[in-house]
Amino acid sequence: MSVASDQLIDRLTSELGTDSVITDRATLEAHAVDGLVPRAVCSPGDAAQVAAAIRVCGEAGAAIAPRGGGTAVALGNVPHRVDVVLRTDRLAALVEHDDANLTATMEAGMTLAHLQTHLAQRGQLLPLDPPRPDRATIGGIVAASTNGARRMFYGGVRDLVIGMKMVLPGGEQVKAGGKVVKNVAGYDMCKLFVGSLGTLGIITEVTCKMTPLPERALTIIARDGGSTAEGSGAFRLIDALFASTLQPSAIAVLSPRAGELVRAGGPGVATAVAVEGFTEAVDRHVRDITGMAAAAGLSAEVLEGPAHERLWAAVADFPRSREGEALVRLTVPPGAVATAVDALSRVDDSPVYVAHAGAGTIWIGVEAARAATVFAALTSVAGAQHGHAVLASAPPEVKRGLDVWGSPPPALSIMREIKQRFDPQQLLNPGRFVAFL
Amino acid sequence: MQELRRIVGDAHVLVEDADVIVYEQDGSILQAMPEIVVLPADVTQVSEVIRAARRAGFPIVPRGSGTGLAGGAVPAGGGVVVSLARLNRLLGVDYRNRTAELEPGVINLEVTKGVAKAGFFYAPDPSSQAACSIGGNLANNSGGPHTLAYGVTTNHALGVEVVLHDGSIVWLGGTVPDVPGYDLCGVFVGSEGTLGIVTRAIVRLMRAREDVRTLLAIFDSMDSATQAVVDITAAGIVPAALEMMDKTTIEAVERGAPAGYPRDAEAVLLLEVEGVREYTERALRMAHEVCTRAGARQVRAARDEQERQALWKGRKGAFGALGTLAPNYYVMDGVVPRSKLPQTMRAVAEIAEQYQVRIANVFHAGDGNLHPNILFDIRVPGALDRVIEAGAAILRACVAVGGSLTGEHGIGLEKRDYMEWLFSKDDLEAMTRVRLAFDPQRAFNPGKIFPTPVSCGEVRRAPARIPEGLWI
Known part of the structure; x- marks a missing residue:
């Protein structure tokens, strides 16, 4: 079984240096995963040190919880064990921004906000919208596959990542993909690692496709003032949008209470439609969408500049974990969002939700005490629409009684086989993934 | 054989040379005679065929329309070629959710034709779209000229039903994205028939x-x-x-x-x-x-x-017109960062000179995806060898500037020995783990993608007969 803590820490220290292995109580507690306090927190300075740390943990049989900015630490089942938290905070450099190729390569621990600042100076952006971009790291966003409302237009994490470097549980440093936007050489190993939640390897570097900064960006926000049944006006507008040839970049439907949370103001259900691009194309969208809103019985307002940015920052931030609350992610086909939202109100009197209507993802805030019941009910709602529900965040005592990922996927045996072949010692986030893999 | 006949009917098992010769080649210059060709009609038959073939110890080579350009459907190690041509139904279209459910033998262009009236299209449009099948597109993660803005096949595949090496049938992915667990649909797309056989798929449609x-x-x-x-x-x-x-x-x-x-x-x-x-x-x-x-x-x-x-x-x-310049041409499929296009095109010109070959470039420039076509006359002794060497030199030049061996045609047989230019032993070993997790005996399409020290004695080279009306 595992060697004594002292020995493990000594060996990590000899590989990484004293400053990179932290064992004081306060730090350890701040890095707990679902209440499990690690024995050490280490911050390797490069991929070779990540490999060294993994090897040391492997020899000691110590379980590792990889960690970026910690913004998705609540995602997943309660791990079986957490011995070492391996942070990527010292892997934070921009490796290369090939702006003429519209790609950039970042070390995994770089925060999204830091990357966006750099890209903006060169007129580009990475169109991902996780909660807390000031803390969320590229590696973490990729490992957790954190998608936002703009996915409908720009694609999701799996579509934007074109290359990666990772360290496998045996310490092997491998790469996947590359820096070209089209590449079919060998298996698409990036897909395997996107959303694998640190259970197959530790991502140390990521290459993504960028997009030009839009010339103009704004929001049309349409409100029903509480006059219609739950969101019916909102979904008339969305149906009209889908039937048209318009190309909004994001659509978010905010329940009245979520609207307060994201400061979208006004009573009733609000529908926010983001439009980005050339000025004349944006203007056209404003004209058409304002007309569609009126036809749907909604009052529309245009938000620009800071108001537009604040709204979408708050929408992106909605699915962050909050003390004493749980969060459910419901994924349904885009055309079934209205039905799912309607069903929500039968599960909860006054639901708090933000629906990314174009992508089919609905985030629902739930009181922790009711989380298990609501999650079970929402799992049925999702199932009825051929979708799925994930309990994306909840206190550990709630999580212990269930599988937060829902019922096991049909291909579980292959997933188990993959996990076994990559991580036979169960070193990486053991128990945290689907079916407690 | 008798078992295969029982499963699919006499008419759908081919063994005579005259019948199976049609299946010896795809769109590449590589050929190998299949031992048996089977044409199942549905997923149950595919599953039974695989069980029967495996019981008899035959490798299985899946085949769509045979328009692939890298030898992916060429049965290099013999075995049973499973043609999916009869699984060709468009099962359903859901305009509200912008998806279509279809069988692998459906021809790519038929999808867009089927939904165009309603104002939709299927985005991946390989140039062979009038002949290539959706199953082949999924296996090769095919691209096309319009994938620059809309993405390649993997960006449009939500879920696939596949038959595994033991005949079991399983769904990877689903009708929506983010299905909990590893993204096995994403891993499967582009695996060139080495992990299993697709029998059904759910793909995205886009609004025209x-x-x-x-x-x-x-x-x-x-x-x-x-x-x-x-x-x-x-x-x-x-x-x-x-x-x-x-x-x-x-x-x-x-x-x-x-x-x-x-x-x-x-x-x-x-x-x-x-x-x-x-x-x-x-x-x-x-x-x-x-x-x-x-x-x-x-x-x-x-x-x-x-x-x-x-x-x-x-x-x-x-592509069709290239025939006015030379009897044969060899299509390459390198890809480079777009920022490196100017220098790479200069390198291609230098290689043409160095190897004394004529090259016609026609390509997806916006993606950095080159298609240098090396013109030659196969009747000239040694010409083909020089062409293959020049092709390899071009791919080396692509890799040297941070590019890749293939943007959309796949590795197949053609480029498997070049994989080591791009990937380390450990990189390939990681891919092998995936391979073995799906297919522990390497029953599906052996000898493809992965570099192999053993040369396939049965593989011959000859110019492909690309059907009339196709363009690349």
């Missing part, structure tokens, strides 16, 4: 755009043409398609199927933008300016659909 604009820019030097591509990308225009043809290709087009390209031009660039009218007008204007600034001699914009078709005519006829 309001407006399409096309322009043709004519350049006096390849350098300024490739610079224009870099500048268009840098200017923030995301064209739906951005295609390039060089002087040799122009010559072929004007001999074979004249499209009115000036014969003395060094390169022509074909650009298409799609979206709302306000977007396309502006993007076209910007692209026009960028091309002019980069040194275009002339820029022609199509004023109507007829003119648009005329501009595309040369591009679509380019």
